[in-house]
Amino acid sequence: MEFSRFLPLLIGLLLGAWTIAAAWAVLSARSRQNRAEAQLRSARRLGRMVEESPALPLLVRTDGRIEASPRLAQWLGLDEVPQFLSELDGNDRGLPAEKLAELTEAVRRCQKTAAPFRMAVTPHGSSRSLALRGHLADPQVSPGGAALVWVFDFSDSETELVRLRDEAARARGDFHALVSLIEAAPMPMWFRRPDGELQLVNHAYVAAVGAKNADDVVVKGIELIESVDGLAPGQVARKAAEKGIPIERIVSTTIDGQRRALRVSDLPLGDDGVAGYAVDIEDLEEMSRSFRAFREAQRALLDQLSAGVAQFDAKRRLAFANQPFQRLFKLDGRILVDPPAFERLLDAARDAGRVPEVRDFPAWRREKAGWFSAGSTQEESWTLADGTHLRIVAQPVPDGGLLLIVEDRTEQLRLSAVRDTLLRTRTATFDSLFESVAVFAPDGRMQIWNRRFAADWGLESEFLDTHPHVEALLKKIASRLKRPVEAETVGNVVRAATLDRAQTGGRIGLADGRVLEYAGVPLPDGNGLLAVLDITDSMKAEQALRESNAALIEADAIKTRFLANMSKELRTPLTSIGGFAEMLDLGIGGDLNDSGRDYVGSIIEASQQLGDHIDSLLDLSQSEAGLLPLKFEEIDPMPFVRSVVEERAGRLQKAGLTLDLQAKGLLRPLVADRRRLARALGHIVDNAIAASTRGGRILVQLSRRKAGEGDAIQILVQDKGAGMDSRTLARALDGMKVSADGKVESRDGLGLPLARQLVEAHGGSLRLESEPGKGTSALIELP
Missing domain, CATH: 3.30.450.20 (PAS domain)
Structure with missing residues (x-):
């Protein structure tokens, strides 16, 4: 029952859906038909377009x-x-x-x-x-x-293509002929693209850069020309293309390992690129350089001459004038900026007073201008108003010019006059000498002599006036010699001075007892000088000196033997005294009481001090005599100085003194005699102990100082005692001094003099500095 109620509603819905579907189908069919018609029209249109x-x-x-x-x-x-x-x-x-x-x-x-x-x-x-x-x-x-x-x-295009092919064929033929011409050119040629890169080069270019082929040159961009002032060849080509004018320049480049000068031209060819070629002008440049060098060398040589030289060209204008010429004619150095003509130069020289005074100067000037057309060399002498004498030589040259040479002969004339005066002065000088002198020519003839020469050899003036040969002279003087055969030695000296240009000499004795010393000296003019001096008195004085020297040598030998004997004679009894005293102290001679032991101890101490004094005295004596033997060895400075100081520890303690031992820096070993150097340093420390007051301080300092290429070891001993003035310090260093009458004067002790001589024997030095009230400083410096 309920189903029948909803059935009409369901049918209505179905009918509505069917209506909607039918409407959609109709609309879709119409849309497809429209699209099909549009596509058909498009296909027809496209087909027609294809047909057309x-x-x-x-x-x-x-x-x-x-x-x-x-x-x-x-x-x-x-x-x-x-x-x-x-x-x-x-x-x-x-x-x-x-x-x-x-x-x-x-x-x-x-x-x-x-x-x-x-x-x-x-x-x-x-x-x-x-x-x-x-x-x-x-x-x-x-x-x-x-x-x-x-x-x-493309029928229409084919006709154009045929025409273009013909033109291309003709252009290809022309291009081939042009390329062949460029390729056969003996000079490097090339073509660049507008950007400056190489596009085409010829065989000469390839050979110049030493490449395999033209393609290799183009691919690698091998340039023939080097960059100049930071501009590469491509940049120069682009500049030529931008300006639209050719650019020509002379550059140097290396071809086959040689530097060559090239005249390079870059020719712009519009939008196509830039062509270029290079002409080798090295031979021309070399010839030009050679000519310029020859001209500069010639003019530099002319500037070095003492004579004035001027060159005039075919137009009779001054081309060159060296410094002497400008100086002789008083010309301004700027004259070569605007070179004058020959006639104007003579006018300027006349104004400066550098030409002779003549009555008709214009005629004289025209006469001198005729030198240019003269067929031979002209020579004249000019005497100027100031007394100058000039020698003028005018030499016409093939190119129509003139070479003018001016020589100032004023000095020569003056020297000629002076020469006569010098000859007279020389003769007077020779005659006033204490020596005998004679001058011999290379042929052996005597040229000049003085009166002393004739007097020393006993020769007559008439014989010397004949200017005798040396052989004749030797025959004359042989009879006046103690041994006539020695005359030949004088001849050998003369020949050595004149022919061998060697200086020799000798001595010869005369029959009257005189002794002459002679020497042959070569002179700059080729002659030889024989100088003779009477040394008779000098020989006598020399003999006396020889005898005195022999006596001094004998005295020195006696002194050496004395030192050796004194060492033995002093040490032997002292050793005996010390030995017997030590035996008594040990009780070998019997028991001693306390006073006896004190006496024996004093004897032992005194004998030791006396031994030290004897050693010091012997060392000082041997050092002054130069006989002090030294045994050198390597010594470490710091332990060595410490041992010397420690030996005096008892004296320091007894005197109430403090010793400060210091070392500055790294010290190298010393090469010295340990015993002698220890004695020298000990004497200096002993003097410092003796000079210091109780409670004082003594400084012993070691250091190293640079000295020249090496260095030196310094030992400083400084005390704060009373000090010494300069006189006392000098006496302290003197020790013993021998007076004028031969007596030995004793000074204030041997310690410091001995220390100084021992240090100097080691190649060192000892310096003392002292001031009253401030103490004394002793500085030992050893290499």
Whole structure:
């Protein structure tokens, strides 16, 4: 019952849904119809566009069937489009057989490998040119691997192409001829792109840069020219292209290992690029440099001459004047900036008073201008108003110029006058000498002598006035010699001075007891000087000195023997005294009471001090005599000084003193005699102990100081005692002194003099500095 109630509602809903579905179906069908009509219109429009387009499609299926537009048949000369590709060749119409075969092979390869292809064909009996572009068809166009070939009609372009081919052929021929010409050129030539990079080079360029071939040069960008002022060759070429004007420059480059000068030109060729070439001008530059160097050398040489030299060119203008010429004619150094003519130069010289005084100067000037056309050298002497004498030489040169040489002979004339005076002065000087002198020429003849020479050898003036030969002179003086055969030695000296240019000499005794010393001296003018001196008195004085020297040598030997004997005679009894005293102290001679032991101890101490004094005295005596023996060894400075100081520890304690031992820096070993150096240092420390007051402090300091290329060890001993004045300090260092009457004067002790001599024997030095009230400082410096 309830179902029947809802049934009409359900039917109504079904009918409504059906109505809606029917309406949607109608609308959808109409929409599809509209789209189909639009697509049909688009297909017709596209088909028409394809029919009207300059390119027609040709679809070739895998079975050889083709689909194409009727227009294509007209292009091929056919009545209609055939069904198969092989039918495009139709009895003198369509495609030629060879082109059809090529097209068939290309289509087959495209269908199998999808490889595109291009080709051009001309149908039988037609002037139409067709271009074919084929590729694999899209599956939406034709599924199954069909090939789509587009056919273009480029008949009009072909005519233009033929013309262009002809022009290209002519241009290619011209280019080939131009390239051949450039390639055969003996000079490097090249062509650059607008960006400055090399594009073409010739064989000469390749040979100049040493490359394999032109391609290698272009690929690697090998430049012939080096960068100049930071500008590469390509940059210069771009600058020429930008300005549109050629750029020419002279640069240097290396070709075959040699520096060559090249004249390089960059020629802009519009938008095509820049051409360039290089001309080798090294020979020209070398010739130019040689000429300039020769000219500069010639002028530098002329400047060094004492004579004035001036060069005039063919126009009679001054081309060059050296410094002496400018000085002789009082010319301004700036005259070469505006060189004057020959006549103007004479006018300027007249104003400066550097030409002779003449009555008619213009006529005289015209006469001198005739030197240019003279056929031979002209020579004159000019006497100027100030007394100057000039020698003028005018030499015409082949190019029409003139070489003028001016020599100042004023000094020569003055020297000629002075020479006479000097000769008279020399003669007077020779005659006033204490020595005998004579001058011999290289041929052996006597030239000059003085009166002393004749007196010493006992020769007559008449004989010497004949300027005798040395052999005749030797025969004369042989009779006056103690041993006549020695006259030949004088001749040997003369010959050595004149011929061998060697200085020799000798001594000779005369028959009257005199002794002459002679010497031969070579003179700068080639002559030889024989100088003779009477040394009779000097020989006597020398003999006396020899006898005195022998006596001194004997005295020194006696002194040496005395020192040796004194050492033995002093040490032997002292050793005995010390030995017996030690035996008594040990009780060998019997028991001693306390007073006896004190006496024996004093004897032992006194004998030790006396032994030290004897050693010091012997060392001082041997040092002054130069006989002090030293035994050198390597010594470590700090332990050595410490041991010397520790030996005096008892004295320091007894005197109530403090000793401060210091070392500054790293010390090297010393090479010295340990015992003698210890004695020298001990004497200095003992003097410091004796000079210090109780409670005082003594400083002993070791240091190292640079001395020249090496260094030195310094030992400083300083006390704060009473000090000494300069006189007392000098007496302390004197020790013993021998007076004028030969007596030995004793000073204030032997310690310091002995220390100084021992230090100096080691090659060192001892310096004392003292001031009253401030103490004394002793500085030992050892190498």
